[in-house]
Amino acid sequence: MLQVAMKKRLSDFTLDIKFTVANDILVLFGPSGAGKTTILRAIAGLLRPDEGHIIHNECVLFSSAAKTFMPPQSRRVGYMFQEFALFPHMDVKRNIWYGVKKHDSRSQELYERLLGLLRIEHLASRFIEKLSGGEKQRVALARALMAEPAILLLDEPLSALDSDTRLELQAELKKIQGIWNIPFILVTHDLAEAKALGNQFLFLEKGRQTAGAALPIAELLQCQGVG
Structure with a gap:
């Protein structure tokens, strides 16, 4: 179980999020500049939140209260860049x-x-x-x-691909996650891709999340008014 509760002051707003994800695919969804990649970078240890905690199972990756910050090379976090x-x-x-x-x-x-x-x-x-x-x-x-890795982060990994290849690799990612059985956290702007891949969804806008939690697909679509 990955537990994230963090605040980070950015140039235009303060990112303020809280979620948990088990061995599933969590999709971070929302417009450009909403804070999605910042969340990935914080989990990977590439930036330090201002306050909060990031805990995977019993391992504390970051805690402002305990003044703990595990360096990236010790975190067992995989990061697949766009x-x-x-x-x-x-x-x-x-x-x-x-x-x-x-x-x-x-x-x-x-x-x-x-x-x-x-x-x-x-x-x-x-x-x-x-x-x-x-x-x-x-x-x-x-x-x-x-x-x-114990956690895999994917920052728009399919965005540059043509539609046929993209559909094929969505299926590959889903299959691989089922085999590895670790948390995958994926950033996308594409609702169809989010629906195809995600078990949980976090919709972000200017650093804030919908309904204060990671949502199942039915609630995400209800919040966004999408059929």
Whole structure:
């Protein structure tokens, strides 16, 4: 269970949110500049909230009361960026293995499993510039999961893809989350994508959340007046 309650003063408003998410997909949904990426960065440890707490199971990642701030490298939080952040001078295999500390039989089994699940076995020796957008997305997801994260953050990972590839990879993400069984927190501006992927939803506008909690899909649609 991931528990987040935090405030962070930004240039135009104060982000003030509170939610919990179990091993599900929580979608952060709302207009640009509402504070969605700030939430991801706080969970990842890339910025420090002004007050509140971020707790995963019994592990305190941040607490203003206890003056605790766990550094990013200790958090076991995977972060998949919108632009994928892959290394063009490395082939697919080296990209996926980048940052893995132990190269043993267990990690080799995980690598081979990810290649199979994401259907990228044939790409292992190919360089990033030779990949399609959908292939880059799969490689970025494999690299994030290769680190065996306890939480996975996804910042508009499908926004640059064509509609057919986007639909295909929505299904891939849903399947992968079910297998890994960890919290996925995903940012999107696309309501159809939110509906396709999410188990819980947090609608944000200027740093504030709808109804004060993470909502199931029926309540989100009711709040937004969308059928």
